[in-house]
Amino acid sequence: MQLAVLMGFLLAASSPLLNRWFGHRTSFVLALFPAGLAAWLLLQAPEIFENGSLLLDWQWVPSLGISLTFLLDGLSLLFGLLITVMGACVLVYAGGYLKDHPDIARFHIALVAFMVSMLGLVLADGLFTLFIFWELTSITSYLLIGFNHADIDARKSARQGLFVTVAGGLALMAGLILLGIASGSWSLAEILDQEADLREHTLYTPMLICLLLGAFTKSAQFPFHFWLPNAMAAPTPVSAYLHSATMVKAGIYLLARLHPELGGTAMWVGILSVVGTTTMLIGAFLAIHHTNIKKLLAYSTIMALGTLTMLLGIGTEYAMTAFVTFLLAHSLYKGALFMVAGILDHETGTKDVTQMGGLRALMPVTAIIALVAALSLAGVPPLFGFIGKELMLESVLGADRFRMLLVLFAFVASILTIAVAFIIALRPFYGKRHHTPLEPHEAPLSMLVGPALLAVGSLLLGLMPALLGANALLTSAATSVSGETMEVTLSLWYGINVALIMSIISLGVGFLLFKRWDSVRAKLSLLAPIMRHGPEAGYESMMNGIVQFSEWQTRLLQNGYMRNYILVMLITLIALIGNSILLRHSPIFAFDLDVRFHEVVVAGTMAMGALFATTTRSRLGAVVSVGVMGFSIALIFILFSAPDLAITQLLVETLTVILLVLVLFRLPRFSNLSTSLERIRDGVVAAMMGILICLLIMTAWSIQQFEPISTYMIENSAPLAYGRNIVNVILVDYRALDTLGEMFVLALAAIGVIAMLKLRHGENSNGKSGESSKVTTKEPYDG
Amino acid sequence: MVKSGTIILNTAARLLMPLQLLFSVFLLLRGHDEPGGGFIAGLVAAGAFTLYLFAFGVSATKEVLRMVDPRDLIGIGLLLGMISVVPAWFMGQPFLTAQWWTIPVIDFKASTPLIFDIGVYFAVLGSVTGMVMTLMEVDKDEP
Numbered sequence: 064m065q066l067a068v069l070m071g072f073l074l075a076a077s078s079p080l081l082n083r084w085f086g087h088r089t090s091f092v093l094a095l096f097p098a099g100l101a102a103w104l105l106l107q108a109p110e111i112f113e114n115g116s117l118l119l120d121w122q123w124v125p126s127l128g129i130s131l132t133f134l135l136d137g138l139s140l141l142f143g144l145l146i147t148v149m150g151a152c153v154l155v156y157a158g159g160y161l162k163d164h165p166d167i168a169r170f171h172i173a174l175v176a177f178m179v180s181m182l183g184l185v186l187a188d189g190l191f192t193l194f195i196f197w198e199l200t201s202i203t204s205y206l207l208i209g210f211n212h213a214d215i216d217a218r219k220s221a222r223q224g225l226f227v228t229v230a231g232g233l234a235l236m237a238g239l240i241l242l243g244i245a246s247g248s249w250s251l252a253e254i255l256d257q258e259a260d261l262r263e264h265t266l267y268t269p270m271l272i273c274l275l276l277g278a279f280t281k282s283a284q285f286p287f288h289f290w291l292p293n294a295m296a297a298p299t300p301v302s303a304y305l306h307s308a309t310m311v312k313a314g315i316y317l318l319a320r321l322h323p324e325l326g327g328t329a330m331w332v333g334i335l336s337v338v339g340t341t342t343m344l345i346g347a348f349l350a351i352h353h354t355n356i357k358k359l360l361a362y363s364t365i366m367a368l369g370t371l372t373m374l375l376g377i378g379t380e381y382a383m384t385a386f387v388t389f390l391l392a393h394s395l396y397k398g399a400l401f402m403v404a405g406i407l408d409h410e411t412g413t414k415d416v417t418q419m420g421g422l423r424a425l426m427p428v429t430a431i432i433a434l435v436a437a438l439s440l441a442g443v444p445p446l447f448g449f450i451g452k453e454l455m456l457e458s459v460l461g462a463d464r465f466r467m468l469l470v471l472f473a474f475v476a477s478i479l480t481i482a483v484a485f486i487i488a489l490r491p492f493y494g495k496r497h498h499t500p501l502e503p504h505e506a507p508l509s510m511l512v513g514p515a516l517l518a519v520g521s522l523l524l525g526l527m528p529a530l531l532g533a534n535a536l537l538t539s540a541a542t543s544v545s546g547e548t549m550e551v552t553l554s555l556w557y558g559i560n561v562a563l564i565m566s567i568i569s570l571g572v573g574f575l576l577f578k579r580w581d582s583v584r585a586k587l588s589l590l591a592p593i594m595r596h597g598p599e600a601g602y603e604s605m606m607n608g609i610v611q612f613s614e615w616q617t618r619l620l621q622n623g624y625m626r627n628y629i630l631v632m633l634i635t636l637i638a639l640i641g642n643s644i645l646l647r648h649s650p651i652f653a654f655d656l657d658v659r660f661h662e663v664v665v666a667g668t669m670a671m672g673a674l675f676a677t678t679t680r681s682r683l684g685a686v687v688s689v690g691v692m693g694f695s696i697a698l699i700f701i702l703f704s705a706p707d708l709a710i711t712q713l714l715v716e717t718l719t720v721i722l723l724v725l726v727l728f729r730l731p732r733f734s735n736l737s738t739s740l741e742r743i744r745d746g747v748v749a750a751m752m753g754i755l756i757c758l759l760i761m762t763a764w765s766i767q768q769f770e771p772i773s774t775y776m777i778e779n780s781a782p783l784a785y786g787r788n789i790v791n792v793i794l795v796d797y798r799a800l801d802t803l804g805e806m807f808v809l810a811l812a813a814i815g816v817i818a819m820l821k822l823r824h825g826e827n828s829n830g831k832s833g834e835s836s837k838v839t840t841k842e843p844y845d846g
Numbered sequence: 847m848v849k850s851g852t853i854i855l856n857t858a859a860r861l862l863m864p865l866q867l868l869f870s871v872f873l874l875l876r877g878h879d880e881p882g883g884g885f886i887a888g889l890v891a892a893g894a895f896t897l898y899l900f901a902f903g904v905s906a907t908k909e910v911l912r913m914v915d916p917r918d919l920i921g922i923g924l925l926l927g928m929i930s931v932v933p934a935w936f937m938g939q940p941f942l943t944a945q946w947w948t949i950p951v952i953d954f955k956a957s958t959p960l961i962f963d964i965g966v967y968f969a970v971l972g973s974v975t976g977m978v979m980t981l982m983e984v985d986k987d988e989p
Contacts, residue, residue, distance in 0.1 A: 126940070706881040714889035718974060721896055725981045785946060785955065786878035794883060795959040795966070799942050802962070803927050806969045810920045813973035817917065817980045 064103070065121050065131050068186070071096060071179030078171035090158025091509070093171060097150035097178060104135075104143050111140055112535050115542065118188065118252055127191075128249035134188035137539025141387065142185040142316055144536075145394050149308045150178045152513030156402050157300035159509035160409060170210060174301070177203035181309050185316055190239045190249045197235065197281075200313060201228040204305050208297040220293035223602070227280050227290045235277025235317075241270035246324075255323055255546070262328050271325060274317065275334060282314030282368050285342040286598035292349075292361040299405030302357060307364055307397035312390070315371045319386065323546025327378050335376025336465050340472040342369025347479035351580065352587050355414045356404045356487065360397065363440070363483050366476055367393045370455060373469065375544075377462045383545040385454035387537045388553065392439065392451035395521045399436035400487060402514035403429055407491055409510070412500030417581075419491035419499065426505045428515070430492040435518040437488030439525070441481040441573065442566060447524040449566075450553050452477065456562035474565055481573025486580060528553035626737075630745070633752050641755055644762060651765045652758075662702065669695040680733055686723045690716055707790040859901035863910075866894035874967050875960075884963035888970025895975045904983050916979060919972030926965030930958040 074096055082089045111117050116136035123131045135143075157174070161167050180199035187193040202225070209221030245266045246254045254261075261267060278284075283291040291311060295302055305311070318335070325331060346365030353359050367389070374386040406429050408414050411422070423430045439448030459473045460466070505511075524533055529552075538551040557563070576583065620631050672691040679685050693716030700709035737745070776789055776797060786792040794802050870891035877883030899907045934943040946957045 124940070707883065707886065710881060710886050711889070714886060714893065717893060718889065718896070718978075721900075722978065722981070725978065784944060784959070785957070786959070788877060788879050788881060788883065790881075791877045791883040791963070792959075794885065795878075795962045796944050799930075799944075799959070799962060802966065803931075803942075806924060806927050806966060809973050810924055810969055813920060813976050814917070816977050820980045820984050823984065 075175035094154035101147035138543035231280025238273030278314035289599035303401035339373030382458035399517035421496035441484035485577035884966030892974035916976035923969030
């Protein structure tokens with residue numbers, strides 16, 4: 064299974080090739096992949112229902128506790144099915160929506176890669192793998208939001224989404240590490256199984272806050288909700304997939320996953336209920352401000368995400384049932400609605416619902432799909448959304464804490480949502496025909512299949528909730544979320560109760576609100592000046608602050624003058640090492656007077672070389688005397704029997720001299736640029752550095768805290784690594800990973816030098832100025 | 847401005863360069879047991895090309911190198927380094943675990959550390975030669 068999922072990355076990479084082979088039909092061919100995975104998941108379903116969960120073991124880096132094990136239980140099965148089924152629908156839909164788009168191959172790469180990452184995220188058992196897939200979804204979604212990269216808004220929104228989710232990802236990483244430390248295991252299955260109660264653990268509070276930050280940023284909870292509406296800059300298939308059914312639900316997934324271990328405390332209930340209801344209300348309230356159909360849907364998605372968080376906060380058995388039902392219902396109707404929005408945009412050329420009207424006659428199938436999906440959103444029987452909403456209201460009524468507040472907020476939010484649903488379902492299709500930029504006609508079949516399938520799903524599950532094993536699936540999912548065995552039996556009719564009455568009232572009020580939408584919107588626009596001070600403004604000013612700070616510190620520390628860099632580095636070193644030596648250890652002066660005559664000669668030569676290099680006015684002289692120092696060091700290596708080091712030192716020294724000589728020609732005439740005060744300062748810093756290193760070596764020499772690792776290396780070099788040259792064995796075997804890294808550093812440095820020289824070169828010969836001059840002016844001319 | 851060398855330098859360079867290159871290969875292959883290794887060997891080889899560069903200039907050196915651009919050597923080196931990582935995977939061992947094979951007829955010890963070392967050799971050679979060559983190339987055109 065893991066292999067099948069990971070093969071998806073290969074499939075993503077090969078999609079340009081597939082595009083060449085299959086042309087327009089590539090999307091449909093690619094859709095076979097998620098469809099196949101969905102079929103596989105369905106085949107595993109009976110076993111999961113039977114046993115509760117299924118572990119597919121695959122160790123990755125066992126020594127670090129990193130595994131690629133997949134944990135399949137009710138919750139991951141539900142999410143996995145949503146991801147794969149929606150994925151197939153969206154790919155088919157994209158085949159119509161982006162037909163003839165020149166960059167469709169790039170779209171396929173990012174979308175399939177996203178799909179695989181998302182699937183990995185919900186199936187991962189290891190905390191590390193979960194995090195890796197989590198970050199992969201952030202990165203791929205960045206590529207998808209910024210798909211229209213020529214559009215500055217798309218780029219900006221993509222960056223915003225990335226910053227918010229990746230910042231949350233950092234918090235999540237900290238939270239997962241704390242979770243791993245507190246529970247003593249890096250496997251979710253083990254953490255969920257263990258007896259010890261993490262709620263009592265001292266790390267509970269920081270762990271919970273970090274994890275919640277990660278989940279809230281990803282799932283667009285208040286006050287991080289602002290990136291989601293902006294992410295609507297993505298092509299509509301992306302919005303339908305990422306921003307309704309999958310990625311934004313990753314945070315919700317994480318919360319649900321950890322609920323059995325971490326949920327139920329006063330802190331959990333408090334934070335989740337308050338944040339969830341606030342998000343729900345704000346999402347619903349902001350939705351009716353907008354006339355852009357995608358923004359309307361985006362805010363109503365925020366409302367739904369808030370609802371899901373709130374339900375997890377309430378945490379009663381009823382709320383768990385409501386959670387899984389609402390999750391499924393929302394994915395079905397929101398996915399369909401986004402695709403409908405895409406059809407409208409695609410066929411009419413506008414996203415503004417007030418610009419559309421009377422499209423029912425021209426696009427009958429789309430109108431029906433929109434109506435079914437929107438009624439499910441509104442929670443009108445007999446659609447599946449109705450069941451979800453009933454359960455949600457029931458669980459709010461049964462909440463242990465904040466009950467009145469939750470009921471009030473949920474009621475208001477559902478009125479607003481109903482208004483939004485009517486706006487989407489009725490506004491474009493009924494009433495007077497408006498003139499639209501494009502002449503509308505019915506969408507092609509490929510764009511109708513996906514939303515139609517989802518709409519039919521909403522209808523069938525509503526009419527016959529027992530159908531297709533939905534009860535079993537939701538039972539299993541609710542069991543995983545609550546951590547206790549549960550039995551979910553959905554039905555359309557629960558009898559006349561408070562929730563039903565609330566539903567009916569909200570439907571009426573919502574419809575009235577829809578009728579008066581235009582005048583309400585006009586009144587709401589008066590609020591615009593206040594809205595500008597929302598969390599997004601905070602984000603903007605924070606980003607500006609970061610840019611200003613980095614500009615300031617770049618001017619201060621990295622102004623392009625070599626002498627400054629060296630000064631800063633040395634002072635930092637002196638401060639850090641000096642601090643540690645003086646405060647932590649007492650410095651030890653240990654003079655071993657047992658020195659040989661030739662050692663004194665070599666050391667004296669070096670000192671003289673250094674003295675001459677600093678005082679001479681001739682550059683060539685300075686280079687040569689630095690060379691003398693280098694060769695003396697090589698001599699010391701030979702004297703202390705380190706031939707490899709000596710050879711390396713000799714060669715490096717030779718090449719350094721050659722490079723310096725080549726550079727010397729390019730420098731301006733020798734002149735004195737620093738004042739005498741500056742030179743005294745430099746001298747003091749240099750002297751301090753010298754004394755410090757001296758002290759450090761003497762201290763280090765006389766302290767031997769650990770058995771030196773070299774003993775192991777010397778002993779095992781020949782028997783284990785088959786080499787007698789320990790230096791080389793260290794480089795290519797013991798520490799090969801370091802060497803590999805250094806190779807890359809060397810290559811990067813070389814490419815950097817070559818590129819900078821060529822840039823200067825090109826500029827000089829063409830007499831051009833521009834971007835390149837910025838680079839060259841930063842090159843130091845140090846006299 | 848670096849002028850092309852004198853007769854002595856030219857003759858020495860022409861004679862020394864093959865020897866230096868041969869010596870660098872020798873250093874590379876013996877490196878695992880005796881002083882030497884990819885890094886040192888790469889520097890020696892780079893020294894050979896630098897000497898040639900000083901003697902005959904950039905275009906003549908490019909001719910000696912034929913089709914190979916020093917920058918490509920960097921890439922080849924990195925690629926070899928990455929390739930040496932792979933065999934351990936197939937043996938089900940952790941990343942970068944050394945693998946040893948003996949080639950029967952000539953009784954030669956082949957191993958992933960050797961491939962890795964050759965990678966280091968090319969990366970060093972490519973980087974240094976590339977930098978020196980570019981420096982001289984830029985120099986030549988300037989007044």
